[in-house]
Amino acid sequence: MADAFAYEVVSAPRADCGPRVGRLTTPHGVVDTPAFIPVGTRATVKGVLPETLRQVGVQMVLANTYHLALRPGADVVRDLGGLHAMMAWDGPILTDSGGFQVFSLAALRKVTDEGVTFRNHIDGAEMTLTPESAIAIENDLGADVIMALDVCPPFPAPRSEVEEAVRLTLGWAERSRAAHRRRDQALWCIVQGGVHRDLREACAAKLVAMDFPGYAIGGVSVGEGHDRLREVVGCTVPLLPWTRPRYLMGVGEPRDVVASARAGVDLFDCVLPTRNGRNGCAFTADGMIRLRNEAYRTDAGPIEEDCDCPTCRHFSRGTLRHLVMSQELLAPILLSVHNLRFYTRLFERLRAAIRDGRFDAEAQGLLDRYYQND
């Protein structure tokens, strides 16, 4: 890891396992972990200005390599000054490897040792992504943290398919590291292995032996459900070095976040706050609410009384309902802003609870209240 990067555990109730508060340092600043990373797929967190991201406590954002490689193209991003310039975001950025999208969005995939050939989901053109080309793209995009190309099997999948995914992911991690050129970017690897404990363990062990500066758990949030996700995280995290950041890809459902933070995960990314915001839904401590509900028609109160976000400080549920019903642009904007603040507040509470040695009680109270109507 280059000098500009560091990760340190700031506070942990137990010496070397379980939940921890950490500090990830990058060339573009610090991230207090556990942290939520909003998704800015095409170099924009949908509908939210970068100054507003700061305002609601966001410290790091994610952009998707697959989408940006297609449009506008990695060369265009590079010519426009890289992702930080394009996004007008001077904080830390992370790019994924494109693997997840290739295996979920693209068609006619053919995977070989060399890489993966597919037809993209926009114009159907044939493209090839190799560990080397993914790194070249990510070097052009210029994020602080970049991910190695991996193979992400669906769920369920035959064990043989998951074994092959692990084999390829391991080989590609090694090649990614050899191809990586920029010392101002940290290259992290991804643990695969599906829901198979032995495959997760084998994959993690081999990646740890390669000594990456950060480790992600991939191949989750593909339909395996809360219990299996928890098992996967529970068996994988203890194998990862205590001194390195751990990132659970694509996970954001509150119960998944809480269980994984308890296991010692540091970073989470998820589209839920912005996607649900665009669908007229708002997160609250008492569960998600649908602003379309007739009950909010003349409700002059905010989404959440104790929320300090710009939406809750200025707009009522009634107004938000009107904006949602009228399909006004301000609706997804205001709801996404609140939902992002809901997530950053959730993580602030988790960090405080870890520091104060009361994680389990806090987590229980929080989940009991959030899922009270489930």
Next chain:
Amino acid sequence: MADAFAYEVVSAPRADCGPRVGRLTTPHGVVDTPAFIPVGTRATVKGVLPETLRQVGVQMVLANTYHLALRPGADVVRDLGGLHAMMAWDGPILTDSGGFQVFSLAALRKVTDEGVTFRNHIDGAEMTLTPESAIAIENDLGADVIMALDVCPPFPAPRSEVEEAVRLTLGWAERSRAAHRRRDQALWCIVQGGVHRDLREACAAKLVAMDFPGYAIGGVSVGEGHDRLREVVGCTVPLLPWTRPRYLMGVGEPRDVVASARAGVDLFDCVLPTRNGRNGCAFTADGMIRLRNEAYRTDAGPIEEDCDCPTCRHFSRGTLRHLVMSQELLAPILLSVHNLRFYTRLFERLRAAIRDGRFDAEAQGLLDRYYQND
């Protein structure tokens, strides 16, 4: 006019005609005129947060009575605290009378002395708007300046139809005044008369005799074109009291704005900056540009080098092109913000030129440059 309202001419090269800089005072603050009023049809300037409106120099916003009466309903707006609360905008607000929309959007209109019956454009339900009901709605909405219900004929229209529109508009102005209840709202009237000088003059004279605190010129921007608009404004404005604000409804094309400000118009509203922003277009001193243009693909410069808006300070043409092409929410947001700033800057220049006694030279230079490619 209640005490909280005032209009004073601050600076004018000629004593009682031609362009002037003024100051309109309302219960929610001051508007420096000539001023541009962005349109917030459904209680939101599409895609722009109220704090951003302030940031780009907007002082007053407009909302549409017709749209709000349909959805969410004037009673709901009232129950939610009125337009200022709903829009989270503590500055001056103006509502139109609904007349323009009834005559442009609604179907199966039947106009009588009593009022106008129509089927609304949303669910086709039959509704009636009378001068009294329009005022009742506007009282509920709670804007600082409200407009009397008028009859807005199309262009072209038979002279007899325009004569009838003037007759009804005059009678309705009188009845609107009798119906108006709130002393914290100023009721302005609207001059109709199509492109007929004698009808405009007759209508203006009779409305002036009724002594309203503000006068609008309506029935323009309906396809009559720049030259006819200029004639209408040129013959109507001199008949309006020098000591009262004059408002040209729905006008925003730069050449129309400049010609009308020269004639002594104080207020303008128009959807152009936000509508064009949503269509991927940006106003510049050198004319409008289409961000979809391939030429901007790797253009790392801002829309306008000398613009101080948040969009120009942070986002390049290349990034904006990418956001437009990707149909990202941030595209209409960022372009609307810039376009609103283009308009407030245009008006700042006009006001400065009037104060400095160089309106004609400034106007000529400005239009020559803006329309250089026409």
